[in-house]
Amino acid sequence: MRNPTLLATLAMTCSMPLWAVQAPVKVQVPTLAYDDQQIILVWEKPGNHADIVDYHVYANGKLLGSSNTNNGEVSPAKPYIDRFYQQDVHNFHHRIAIHSYTAQGLKPDTEYRFTVRSVDRNGKESAPSAAVAQRTTPVPALFDVKRYGAKGDGSTLDTAAIQSAIDACSVGCKVLLPAGTYKSGALYLKSNMTLEIAEGATLLGSERAEDYPRDGYIQYPYSTTVRPASLINALPRDPRKHQAFENIRIVGKGTIDGNGWKRNADVRDERGQPLPFYLPSDNTRYMHDGVLAKAQVERAVAEGMNVKDAYGQMRSSLITLRDVTNVFYGGFTVLNPAYHGIMNLETRNVVLANTTHKTYDANNGDGIEFANSRGAMVFNNFFDTGDDCVNFAAGTGADAVHQKAQEDAWIFNNYFRKGHGMVVAGSHTGAWIQNILAEDNVSDGTDAGLRMKSTNFMGGGARHVTFRDSAIRNTVKQAFIFTLDYNDPNAKLDYKRSTVAGQFRDINVSDVSVENAGTAAIEVKGDSQHNAFHQGLVFERVRFSGPAPVKIEGLKDSRFDNLRFSETNGANPWQVSNSQGLAFSDVEPAPKP
Structure with missing residues (x-):
């Protein structure tokens, strides 16, 4: 006799990719890295990160953007890093990963709940990371x-x-x-x-x-x-x-x-x-x-x-x-x-x-x-x-x-x-x-x-x-x-x-x-x-x-x-x-x- 539950499980297993995109870990807000208008997030790469090329950041379930794009807006290092790799015409150098994000234009004294998803070379996202909540400060004196x-x-x-x-x-x-x-x-x-x-x-x-x-x-x-x-x-x-x-x-x-x-x-x-x-x-x-x-x-x-x-x-x-x-x-x-x-x-x-x-x-x-x-x-x-x-x-x-x-x-x-x-x-x-x-x-x-x-x-x-x-x-x-x-x-x-x-x-x-x-x-x-x-x-x-x-x-x-x-x-x-x-x-x- 066939077992419908077992068959469904086998079918699901066979349809899963051999390698699933892993979510980033230990998403956190660094010490005092927030004020009344912005919050900075950082995270660790997952154990298997070879095919990860970007990360997407969500606030309260809404996509804010990618770490690569955001880094170009806030980091004075990013234009130099980009040029370094543009000059690497023989693809000799190890490619680094950007694992931070600065959420800007936020409301004062408001709590935000963030998750981060890894993105692979095909644009596929991982499951969300564990959520981290952070409140912006009131407008300071x-x-x-x-x-x-x-x-x-x-x-x-x-x-x-x-x-x-x-x-x-x-x-x-x-x-x-x-x-x-x-x-x-x-x-x-x-x-x-x-x-x-x-x-x-x-x-x-x-x-x-x-x-x-x-x-x-x-x-x-x-x-x-x-x-x-x-x-x-x-x-x-x-x-x-x-x-x-x-x-x-x-x-x-x-x-x-x-x-x-x-x-x-x-x-x-x-x-x-x-x-x-x-x-x-x-x-x-x-x-x-x-x-x-x-x-x-x-x-x-x-x-x-x-x-x-x-x-x-x-x-x-x-x-x-x-x-x-x-x-x-x-x-x-x-x-x-x-x-x-x-x-x-x-x-x-x-x-x-x-x-x-x-x-x-x-x-x-x-x-x-x-x-x-x-x-x-x-x-x-x-x-x-x-x-x-x-x-x-x-x-x-x-x-x-x-x-x-x-x-x-x-x-x-x-x-x-x-x-x-x-x-x-x-x-x-x-x-x-x-x-x-x-x-x-x-x-x-x-x-x-x-x-x-x-x-x-x-x-x-x-x-x-x-x-x-x-x-x-x-x-x-x-x-x-x-x-x-x-x-x-x-x-x-x-x-x-x-x-x-x-x-x-x-x-x-x-x-x-x-x-x-x-x-x-x-x-x-x-x-x-x-x-x-x-x-x-x-x-x-x-x-x-x-x-x-x-x-x-x-x-x-x-x-x-x-x-x-x-x-x-x-x-x-x-x-x-x-x-x-x-x-x-x-x-x-x-x-x-």
Whole structure:
């Protein structure tokens, strides 16, 4: 006798495709990534995402649009990513996936329910993701700095007026810099506020050293180095006191300009767009090249500090936040810091989205740095920097073991143009840098891709780092570098050396394309004299085009699987020494015995 239910089940099974489109997972709203008009969503790709080419986002059951199209509207990285792939005429590079969406034009104080569906090459949608609900904020109380006396004429010092607006700001308020150029010294934010630099507005750092308190903060509790305040700070105004902060947003389509260095003639980038080029400098040239940098070093030297220490310690960064829970940076452009760009010290839950960093070639002009912090998202940003683009630090030497690790970060959908490295761990590795995921990024012209650097007396290291699904072209130096041979000529060794070397371990690199690396495709430098080996490096499904070799020294217990090397000019790329326990599988060309 036939079983109708069984027959129907078999018929349904036979009609199903062999591969069904999988829905994205962990759809979420990043920390403070919403206001009264917009909400940003991000999500993780499903496990089987090879045929997924886009994502559709729905609000309250209605289609809002696609992630690819939306990304072109909000992300300064997207036009550069698109051009990168347009130039890839041989289809060599790994194609990244865009997995964020900015819902705009929303109503204030209104709840929205979002779902996301994957879209395959045939336009077929997956089932919806799990829903996420988010309410926009009420319209915030507005504190316009002009109502507090700010002129915005580019020459009047507006520090007091802007600070008055910040101090008057009520919980949940917005301090607004409307169109204009606001020259200012150090500003101090407080909890539960938004600072908005509007389109057409520039917050311009004063060129006078005296406008930045000299005793701003100490980088680490065991340091003797005292750094000056930055242009924007979430720090105690009395550095002898501790103060915690929460819920700070810095947003807008305007510009934050540190006024650190003289500007050389602008250059044209690969899209024909103008980019600033700041005079590269060091502690012998700052007096000719610097603006604020020059003034701050000269002040410190006049007060008795030697030039090397003054140059390495007494220049202001653009933004410094310490001990802040919940931070959102969004939309603005960063220019010309005298020292670093955006510094996050001992913070929790920090998001950097849709920002533009044009700091090349300002000395030490990093993009964003996290130190001893937990929880970070960095996505949809354009980096053209004078130092590391995204950097992680965790303390120095023996005393760093008493600090918290730097951990839990997700870096995706960024474009890296210039910079010492796309994603960088070190050189301050003492308390460990761990649980870092960098994926779906594109780089063209950085010094290195994944850059890990420490010393044999720093301690700690980096572990549990994943770098995947990305495309790299034209690195000046290495595509991947893991080294204990790092030296910073401006660093002051004001800490107790560790008896343990830094180490890089449990690092996974997969599904990455590298074209035209400079000095090395992969470089590993341990310290075999001190029995300091890196270990647990895994490279899978990585392809290289170009003659750059693989240089490995001081590595153990690591695996290389499904690696391809082309355009090597007939040379075997592998140069391996003082290493042990290395496994190679399906590698062409393979290492020589």
